[in-house]
Amino acid sequence: MLALSVDGLQVRYPGLPVPALDLPSLSLAAGETAALVGPSGSGKTTFINIVTGMERAGSGCVAWNDENIAGLPEGGRDRWRARNVGLVMQDFHLFPGLSAEANVLLPQRLSHLRLPAGMQSRARELLARVGIERPEQLVGTTSRGQMQRVAVARALVGRPGLIVADEPTASLDAESGAAVADLLVELAQEAGSTLIVASHDGRLIERMGRTLRLENGRLAA
């Protein structure tokens, strides 16, 4: 369960006069669900990269439960993200040579010397929960909807305090998209995780508790 507090955040890229992201102040309560909307180029991806520690914040403070990840070095942010964040991305980033179950467990395997106890049964439960009947099936042979459901299971297997989804339904047909949206919201609520979803999908947006609208890197009222 993570609460976000952003203070005086500015992200600038070389050669650009205006900051890509300029957030004087923003808070999210633990367990809150928020939709991140805005035209492309408005800073949604930068926002996600910063709050998940995938990119270094230029200046300011990005604190999750009072831990300022903007002050952490790269390795520290990686470790923090591995412990606290579950990611779902538009194009899945599953590894085609591995089974659904191996994909769900891969981040855990890579960040721990030994797979934590109970992780495998949790992976199976989650896969069953998202409707994957054959965990041993190679993920490259499944449909796109199934792939995104595997990705949702992967995001949740480590019991993260924060789930971040970047356009999770954008590359799916309407039916699969709806199923993935349902799963994301339900599972985040069951786990009590904070959920941030960047999306253009109206049905997904309206299920979020709050909408953050970005325009030119700033929060619109």
Added chain:
Amino acid sequence: MFHFILADLRRNWIGALILALLIALATALGVSVTLQERALRLGSARAAAAFDLVVGAAGSETQLILSSIFLQPAPLPLLPPETLAALRADPRVENAVPVGFGDFVAGYPIVGTTSDAVEMLGGLGEGEGFSHMGDAIVGAQVSRAIGDSFHPFHGAVGEAGEVHSHVEYRVVGRMAPTGTPWDRAILVPIQSVWATHANHDHDHGHEPEQTAGLAAVASVPHDHGHDHGPGFAGEAVDESELLHTDNPGVPAILVKPKSIADAYNLRQQYRTETTLAVFPGEVLTRLYGTLGDARRILGFVATGAQLLVGAAILMVVAVHVLQRRRQIGALRAFGAPRPVVMGMVWTEVFILVAAGVICGFAIGYAIVRAISGYLARNSGVAMPVEFQPADLWTLLFLLAACAAATLLPALIAYRQTPAQALRS
């Protein structure tokens, strides 16, 4: 982690296989140059080691060694019979055996010598030694069974010769394998060779031939009272003939001195205007000196090819890793620590390269085994194809170099943030 690497290799197995194969072939090239040169050098050195000192008439030292040890046919001038008689009587000499050639049968050179030669070369494997003029002892690789008979052909191996139809030899023994060209030789009493050629040339009324070897035998007066007609095969071998000075002489004498000091003394004494005495080793060393340059050039070519292949492969791997930036970025986004990702990229590339290098050693070994086997069958010189401790260091050095070189793609994977990698 290994699970993931294996899955990735399996997915790109064609590319991986081609890459490993390229590395293997480049490595095999270098390995086979080294191994083949070593096999030739050791093989010829071991073949020569059975012979301590070779005495011949003045002429080319190299040709003397090639003819007497490697049994390469060539016209050699003859030593006067006194030389053989003196050497056989010399107290410093344990053994002095004549070598006379000039005939062959079915591609095998026929060497006229004495039964001492068999002892000198390691003894009989089966059967018995000479006792009659028509007896023959075959080398270990000669495909003639004991009891077989044959007519010798006049001339040298590979040339069309005329058959000595009036002479017939019967195989009575087989030598133990020696690993020298003598494994392909057929040994007959030198007295028979003298007789055959005297007889042959008398029969045909040839002019004295100047192409020495034993073809020149006919030019030597020949009146020691034996009947050299077609029926000589049953006669006993007369060893005393070797001590007479009325035989035609021989082109070369293999000498086994009693001690090293004797060897040097004899070599000194027989280096005269008319005779030549050499240690086979010294001639071979000189030959290797010449061949060494060729080997060095081959070695440079092989190394150059390896470097080029290595650079090309490194490029391919680097491009491959760059193409996989998104995958690598995703791994990190999902929480894989940076050193783990770097380790995975490094391990995957290193597995390919190391597998290629190790296969290359195996392929190089197999190629040289095949070539050496072929050479050994044709020359009789056993070619030892062997790795030496130094090769292990070469292998370790190569692997270490590969380990260092494959850090490059791993570092590419290390340097970028997950956000950069995913954006690309």
